[in-house]
Amino acid sequence: MTQPALQICFHDHCFDGVASAATFLRFYRERVRPGFDPSQATFLGMAHKAGAPFSSESFAGVENACVDFRYAQDPRLTWWFDHHQSAFETPADKAHFEAEHSPQKFWDPARKSCTKFLADIAKDKFGWDPSPLKELIDWAEVIDGALFPDAKTAVELVHPALQLMLLIEATKDPGLCPRLIRELSDRTLSAVLAEPWVTEPLKPLLERHQKIVGLVNERITCEGRVATFDLADLGLDNINKFIAYHRFPDALYTVSVVKSATRCKISLGSNPWRQAERKHNLARMAERFGGGGHPAVAAISFGVDELEKTRAVAKDLAAELRT
Numbered sequence: 100m101t102q103p104a105l106q107i108c109f110h111d112h113c114f115d116g117v118a119s120a121a122t123f124l125r126f127y128r129e130r131v132r133p134g135f136d137p138s139q140a141t142f143l144g145m146a147h148k149a150g151a152p153f154s155s156e157s158f159a160g161v162e163n164a165c166v167d168f169r170y171a172q173d174p175r176l177t178w179w180f181d182h183h184q185s186a187f188e189t190p191a192d193k194a195h196f197e198a199e200h201s202p203q204k205f206w207d208p209a210r211k212s213c214t215k216f217l218a219d220i221a222k223d224k225f226g227w228d229p230s231p232l233k234e235l236i237d238w239a240e241v242i243d244g245a246l247f248p249d250a251k252t253a254v255e256l257v258h259p260a261l262q263l264m265l266l267i268e269a270t271k272d273p274g275l276c277p278r279l280i281r282e283l284s285d286r287t288l289s290a291v292l293a294e295p296w297v298t299e300p301l302k303p304l305l306e307r308h309q310k311i312v313g314l315v316n317e318r319i320t321c322e323g324r325v326a327t328f329d330l331a332d333l334g335l336d337n338i339n340k341f342i343a344y345h346r347f348p349d350a351l352y353t354v355s356v357v358k359s360a361t362r363c364k365i366s367l368g369s370n371p372w373r374q375a376e377r378k379h380n381l382a383r384m385a386e387r388f389g390g391g392g393h394p395a396v397a398a399i400s401f402g403v404d405e406l407e408k409t410r411a412v413a414k415d416l417a418a419e420l421r422t
């Protein structure tokens with residue numbers, strides 16, 4: 100296989116990850132290398148797991164970008180944008196980033212979405228015009244920043260952009276996120292949302308989403324304003340983060356356990372409509388177990404054979420959140 104001219108690592112199964120990659124691709128072909136043929140770009144979805152996320156293939160391009168995902172010291176990484184508090188796996192990674200002062204690597208954990216962070220830097224520092232992608236950038240900010248008007252909106256998924264969020268989070272088609280990145284870099288979000296290759300695979304996923312909402316509502320309990328549920332038996336990796344607050348509007352936190360083919364996972368969330376009452380930094384709590392994220396939402400990965408340990412840690416973390 101010939102070496103791709105540009106490889107973009109992006110946070111897989113995440114609306115902000117896909118939108119960041121699409122925004123970067125357009126910025127790159129319009130401003131960094133005008134006339135760049137986007138078919139020369141390859142995309143690599145990055146997933147958090149127990150152990151190191153990057154492999155020897157991660158930076159296989161002539162030029163390599165990583166968006167909405169962790170930092171790497173690898174010199175082949177030439178562009179990096181992230182807004183996760185837990186962007187650095189080790190203090191040495193952070194020191195490396197700070198010492199390099201690269202004009203092409205950017206981190207701001209205060210930003211709600213990596214997409215808008217990237218678009219703002221491309222505009223302010225590189226003179227790029229992000230306005231053709233405004234709709235995509237604005238939705239990434241709403242979705243990653245959990246700026247929904249209420250939990251009902253975030254759970255019922257009536258707006259097509261929120262249905263696309265579900266499709267990105269739940270698809271098992273490895274070609275879909277790369278296709279979305281290419282199309283969203285080139286066309287408006289509304290135009291892509293109307294495509295049959297988007298609407299058709301959504302139908303079974305929307306049905307399944309309704310079933311999962313029903314199952315979460317059956318299993319979820321809330322004690323001391325911490326909601327907990329366990330869907331480890333269902334083989335899912337990503338679950339809508341807002342079901343708990345639709346059911347228990349006064350809940351401050353959610354702790355949930357899932358198990359997929361590749362990992363067991365604890366998700367730690369906080370109620371977006373009760374942020375003033377949040378006392379705990381969830382990224383810091385997750386970092387103690389090798390996980391990470393943002394202060395308001397974080398996750399921890401365990402090995403696929405570590406379900407009992409995962410459940411025990413989830414129980415301890417829920418107890419800690421009640422104090």
Ligand SMILES: [Mn+2]
Nearest residue numbers: 115167213243
């Ligand atoms: Mn993000």
